[in-house]
Structure formats: C-alpha cells, structure tokens
Amino acid sequence: MATDHAQQPRPTAGHSRRRFLTAAGGAVGATVLRPAARAAAATPSRRSVAVLGGGVSGLSAAHELAERGYAVTVYEYYDILGGKARSMDVPGTAAGGRKPLPGEHGFRFFPGFYRNLPDTMRRIPFPGNAGGVHGNLRNATEELFARGSGRPDLHFPLRRITTQPAPGDITPSWIRDQILSVLDVGTRLPAHEVAYFADRLLVHLTSCDARREDQWEKVAWWDFIRAGEMSTEYQTLLGIGQTRNLVATRAEVASTRTVGRVIIEALILWGLLGRGMDGDADIDRVLNAPTSEAWIDPWEAHLRSLGVDFVTGTQVLEVGYEGGRVTGVRVAARDGGHERTVTADHYVSAMPVEHARVTWGRALRAADPQLGRCDALKTDWMTGVMFYLRTPTPVVHGHINCLDSPWSVTAVGQAQFWDVRDFSRDYGDGRAHDCLSAIISEWDKPGILYGKTAKECTRDEIVAELWAQLKDGLNDAGKTTLRDEDRLGWFMDPAVTGLGGPDPHNREQLLIHPTGTLHHRPSAQTTIPNFFLAGDYIRTDVDLATMEGANESARRAVNALLDADRSDAERCRVWELYRPPEMEPLKRIDELRYRLGLPNTFDLG
Numbered sequence: 339m340a341t342d343h344a345q346q347p348r349p350t351a352g353h354s355r356r357r358f359l360t361a362a363g364g365a366v367g368a369t370v371l372r373p374a375a376r377a378a379a380a381t382p383s384r385r386s387v388a389v390l391g392g393g394v395s396g397l398s399a400a401h402e403l404a405e406r407g408y409a410v411t412v413y414e415y416y417d418i419l420g421g422k423a424r425s426m427d428v429p430g431t432a433a434g435g436r437k438p439l440p441g442e443h444g445f446r447f448f449p450g451f452y453r454n455l456p457d458t459m460r461r462i463p464f465p466g467n468a469g470g471v472h473g474n475l476r477n478a479t480e481e482l483f484a485r486g487s488g489r490p491d492l493h494f495p496l497r498r499i500t501t502q503p504a505p506g507d508i509t510p511s512w513i514r515d516q517i518l519s520v521l522d523v524g525t526r527l528p529a530h531e532v533a534y535f536a537d538r539l540l541v542h543l544t545s546c547d548a549r550r551e552d553q554w555e556k557v558a559w560w561d562f563i564r565a566g567e568m569s570t571e572y573q574t575l576l577g578i579g580q581t582r583n584l585v586a587t588r589a590e591v592a593s594t595r596t597v598g599r600v601i602i603e604a605l606i607l608w609g610l611l612g613r614g615m616d617g618d619a620d621i622d623r624v625l626n627a628p629t630s631e632a633w634i635d636p637w638e639a640h641l642r643s644l645g646v647d648f649v650t651g652t653q654v655l656e657v658g659y660e661g662g663r664v665t666g667v668r669v670a671a672r673d674g675g676h677e678r679t680v681t682a683d684h685y686v687s688a689m690p691v692e693h694a695r696v697t698w699g700r701a702l703r704a705a706d707p708q709l710g711r712c713d714a715l716k717t718d719w720m721t722g723v724m725f726y727l728r729t730p731t732p733v734v735h736g737h738i739n740c741l742d743s744p745w746s747v748t749a750v751g752q753a754q755f756w757d758v759r760d761f762s763r764d765y766g767d768g769r770a771h772d773c774l775s776a777i778i779s780e781w782d783k784p785g786i787l788y789g790k791t792a793k794e795c796t797r798d799e800i801v802a803e804l805w806a807q808l809k810d811g812l813n814d815a816g817k818t819t820l821r822d823e824d825r826l827g828w829f830m831d832p833a834v835t836g837l838g839g840p841d842p843h844n845r846e847q848l849l850i851h852p853t854g855t856l857h858h859r860p861s862a863q864t865t866i867p868n869f870f871l872a873g874d875y876i877r878t879d880v881d882l883a884t885m886e887g888a889n890e891s892a893r894r895a896v897n898a899l900l901d902a903d904r905s906d907a908e909r910c911r912v913w914e915l916y917r918p919p920e921m922e923p924l925k926r927i928d929e930l931r932y933r934l935g936l937p938n939t940f941d942l943g
C-alpha cells in the first residue's frame with residue numbers, strides 16, 4: 339500500500355466570439371469545433387498566445403482565448419494539467435483492472451457563491467450532462483465542527499434556511515449532539531462576547547467600499563473582533579476557525595476586509611440566505627468523482643478540440659523583455675535539459691506568485707512597478723493527506739472542521755459524494771472503500787503526539803499526528819468514527835520534500851491574506867502591451883486565493899488582451915460578489931462619515 343511516493347500577423351484580432359462560434363456551428367457558450375472551423379483555426383495568420391502555467395487560471399485563459407480564435411499554447415511544469423486542483427494517481431496501487439487510488443494536493447470545495455468558475459464548468463462538455471462538468475457538482479449539506487477532548491460536536495446545516503432537513507437526517511443522536519453542543523458552546527461563549535461579535539459584523543456589513551479598502555484592509559481580523567481580550571472559545575470559534583482552518587491565514591494577521599467580505603458575508607451569511615448564488619446551489623459543493631476525472635481531464639480534451647496545444651514537463655525560466663515588449667520566454671525541460679526560447683504575439687503568466695516572480699527579470703520589473711510589489715505577497719503551507727479506509731466512512735454529509743486541532747485540520751469523506759463511482763470496484767486493489775481527505779493548514783504549531791510542528795516532523799510522523807488529531811476530534815462523546823485497523827494507507831503530494839530534515843520545502847504553497855495584501859496585488863493588465871497576469875494572487879473582486887479567483891483573474895487578463903488587440907470579440911463576463919440592496923443606504927451614509935473622518939455608525943470601538 340502506498341505511503342511516501344515519488345510522483346509521481348494579426349488579421350483575426352477582431353474575431354468576435356459570437357461570430358467565431360457561429361462559424362464553428364455552435365451556439366453561444368458551445369463547445370466542440372466542427373472540422374471546417376478547426377481548419378480555419380489552424381490558419382497561420384491567427385494571433386498567438388503563450389499561456390505560462392496549466393492550473394485553473396491558465397486553463398481558464400486558454401479556454402476564453404481559444405473560443406475567440408486565438409492560437410494558444412500552454413506551457414506547464416508537470417506532466418499533467420490542473421495545478422493545485424489536479425488529481426494524482428497513487429503509484430503502484432492499481433490491481434485487477436482498477437485505476438490507481440486517487441490522490442490530490444488537497445480536497446476541493448466549490449462554494450455556492452462562486453459564479454465565474456461555474457460558468458466555465460458549464461462550457462466544458464461531459465457525456466450525459468446537459469450542463470457540462472458543472473453537472474458533476476454535488477451539494478454538501480452539513481458541516482461538522484468537531485470538538486476535541488470529549489466535547490460534543492456541532493452539526494451545522496449548510497442548506498439555505500428555507501430548505502428543511504430531510505426527515506432521515508434528524509436522528510436521536512444528532513438531536514442530542516446539537517443540544518449538548520449548543521449548550522456547551524453557549525456556556526463557554528459569554529453573552530457579552532457574542533453581542534460584541536454581532537456588533538462587529540454590523541460594522542463591516544454597513545461599511546462603505548472605501549472604508550473597507552483603506553481602514554479594514556489594514557486591521558487584522560483578530561483585532562477587529564477583539565479576540566485577544568476574549569475567551570479561548572471565542573478565539574477558537576470566531577477567530578481561528580474562520581481564518582486559519584479555512585484559508586491558511588492566521589487570524590492574528592488576516593485582513594478584516596477579506597475575512598469579513600468573503601468568508602463571513604458571501605460564504606456564510608448570504609450563502610445561508612441563498613443570495614448571490616450560482617443558481618440553486620447550496621453553500622458547499624464538491625465533485626462527484628476525483629477532480630481530474632470529473633473536471634480537469636474533460637477540460638483538457640475540450641481545449642484540445644478547440645485547438646489548444648499543451649507543452650507539459652516544461653519549466654518557464656525567464657520572461658524576456660526588450661524595447662517595451664515581451665520578446666520571448668526562456669523554457670527548459672523540467673529536469674533542466676533542452677533550453678530554448680518560445681515566442682508568441684501575447685504572453686499570459688498564469689503561474690502562482692512565488693513561481694511567477696522569479697521569471698521576471700530586472701528590465702521587465704522596471705517596466706511595470708506592480709511586478710516588484712508582488713515580492714511583498716506572502717504564501718504559506720496548506721497541504722492534504724488522503725487516508726484510504728477499509729470501511730465507508732462518510733462522517734458527515736460535508737466538511738469536517740476540527741476546531742480544537744493545533745494543526746487546523748479540516749477533512750471530508752469523499753466516497754459518499756462519488757455517486758458515479760464504486761470506490762472498491764473502481765480504485766486500488768479492491769480493499770479500500772473510502773478516502774478520508776484531510777488538510778493541514780497550520781504547519782508551525784506543535785502537535786499533540788510528538789510536540790513538534792508539522793514542518794519538523796517526518797512524513798510518517800505527520801501522518802500519525804494528523805490521524806491522532808482527527809481521532810481527537812471525531813472519536814469522542816461515546817463514538818468511534820475512526821479505527822486504526824481501518825487505515826490501509828495514505829498519500830501526500832510529493833511536492834512537499836525534505837520533511838524531518840533541516841530544510842523542508844513545499845513547491846505548492848498558497849497565497850495568504852495578511853493585512854495590506856490587497857494593495858500589493860497586481861491587476862491582470864500590465865503596462866507592457868503584450869504581457870498579462872492571471873492567477874489567484876491577481877487583484878480580483880472575489881479577493882480570496884481560490885479557484886474562483888484564479889478563474890476571475892483569467893477573465894480579466896483575456897479582456898485586457900482583447901483591449902490591447904483592439905479586438906471586437908465579446909468580452910469575458912466577470913461576476914462580482916453579491917451586494918445586498920438593503921445595506922446600500924447604510925453604506926452611503928458610511929461613505930459620508932468616512933470622508934468626514936467619523937467612525938461607522940455601529941462602531942462603538
């Protein structure tokens with residue numbers, strides 16, 4: 339069983355997307371090019387674009403560009419596409435005609451407030467789905483706030499409040515847990531602290547955009563909710579539980595604007611009320627199969643059918659710049675061999691910020707100061723471990739948030755959602771019936787088993803410690819959810835190297851959002867006329883480093899490219915976060931107060 343694996347001329351610039359799709363014999367938003375159109379697409383006169391990086395942002399940019407008639411080539415470091423969202427085969431685990439066990443960098447969830455990414459997913463054909471791969475999304479209807487040290491766990495319904503739970507969901511043990519947990523939280527969370535938190539939410543909800551961008555962007559969530567002066571319960575539940583566990587940013591430094599606007603308002607508040615959502619989506623959604631099977635592989639096939647070329651196993655080394663334009667990109671095989679320069683009319687950098695910024699030389703940086711400001715952007719570790727289990731272990735119909743775990747552990751039982759798969763029939767050697775996919779978001783705090791941080795542990799120690807923290811959260815209040823004898827094996831992305839040694843390294847980090855991050859984030863458009871930026875670190879409306887942000891950034895990059903080309907092609911639609919009309923009058927009053935130097939009406943300090 340798997341454990342530690344090495345892993346594994348410009349004439350058509352004015353091509354309108356609508357005209358292009360009509361020529362292709364498709365409806366708007368449609369899809370596969372007919373042969374005649376593919377032949378037209380192959381004419382050498384089309385404008386060419388080199389997309390650097392084949393993650394969600396790169397594939398999204400390639401998609402929009404190919405639909406508008408551009409000749410797109412994607413250069414990608416790994417042999418497979420999808421970036422941090424891709425699935426990975428666990429080597430050596432396939433037997434009896436089954437596929438290898440599915441692994442990934444970390445589980446994926448697709449909140450109902452995402453609008454841009456779902457639009458792209460609808461445009462990726464999938465056999466039997468009228469709505470493309472979007473039809474592979476499934477609502478997850480509950481979140482389990484698992485408490486440690488024997489405290490009862492809270493099952494939090496993640497349905498729009500107008501939807502009643504199904505009768506079978508309400509079992510006696512569920513009711514008992516809820517009563518105990520609410521009482522437990524209630525007795526440990528003093529009423530004045532709850533009242534203060536509610537007031538702070540009102541302050542943020544009614545703050546005008548300028549106050550959010552200037553004042554709240556500079557204040558840490560921890561300070562905004564005065565967590566430092568509150569009980570441990572308040573700190574855990576409303577501070578760390580809403581920041582570090584979800585997006586790897588420490589509550590002590592996380593931007594209030596980002597946490598308040600995206601997590602508290604868009605995800606939770608408006609999500610529960612079903613406002614600004616993707617159709618009838620619930621708050622939390624997951625895919626019905628491993629990410630690459632349900633989404634990335636069909637996407638690659640579709641992009642190939644649109645004429646996109648993929649050059650994988652290739653590392654971008656440097657973006658060349660001369661005479662005010664990007665002149666080419668120096669690339670090499672991933673192992674360092676076969677260096678060469680590739681050229682195109684336009685270049686879209688779609689690598690994560692920590693990789694992209696090392697490809698920008700001095701001259702390029704001098705041409706656009708926002709590139710240099712990216713050096714101030716911070717990334718951190720957030721990486722998953724998949725446990726393959728003998729017994730189906732759904733735990734809860736959604737995600738698990740181990741609130742008291744020092745490593746900020748979250749998890750999801752995957753097989754329950756993979757309704758188009760039979761886990762033991764389709765994967766591995768037939769012994770595994772489920773995959774509990776967990777994520778460690780805190781790599782710098784001591785654990786409960788060895789007293790070491792995750793970065794100090796060896797791989798085996800990390801797995802043992804993570805399992806112990808999961809059990810601490812789930813095997814209590816008279817239940818044994820996780821059994822040692824059930825565990826068959828595990829997988830961790832081999833991008834994490836050197837664990838247990840002096841210099842642990844993680845090639846796949848995540849942008850975090852400490853205060854002030856917003857002001858260092860670059861726009862998709864640069865001052866260099868043929869160079870554009872996509873990626874989850876680009877300044878977008880959704881703000882949070884997510885697949886939605888990556889997709890939105892690509893839309894903005896393509897629109898900037900179309901502007902630069904003076905193209906008459908239809909621009910990519912960009913959805914912005916929901917703005918509740920009820921709050922607008924209060925925000926207008928706040929705008930006036932902010933200009934006068936007064937605090938928000940609800941802000942009592």
Ligand SMILES: Cc1cc2nc3c(=O)[nH]c(=O)nc-3n(C[C@H](O)[C@H](O)[C@H](O)COP(=O)(O)OP(=O)(O)OC[C@H]3O[C@@H](n4cnc5c(N)ncnc54)[C@H](O)[C@@H]3O)c2cc1C
Nearest residue numbers: 391393394395415421422444446447654693873874884885
């Ligand atoms: C553990 C974890 C869980 C997450 N869960 C979720 C979730 O549930 N929902 C959600 O919306 N978001 C989630 N995210 C965030 C999300 O994964 C990212 O924001 C998103 O995938 C970023 O896409 P991207 O295209 O900007 O970057 P990436 O996914 O990193 O893709 C960039 C691509 O560029 C390639 N590349 C890098 N350097 C080079 C180079 N020099 N040459 C060539 N190619 C290069 C990489 O190999 C990669 O394929 C999670 C992140 C982590 C770390």
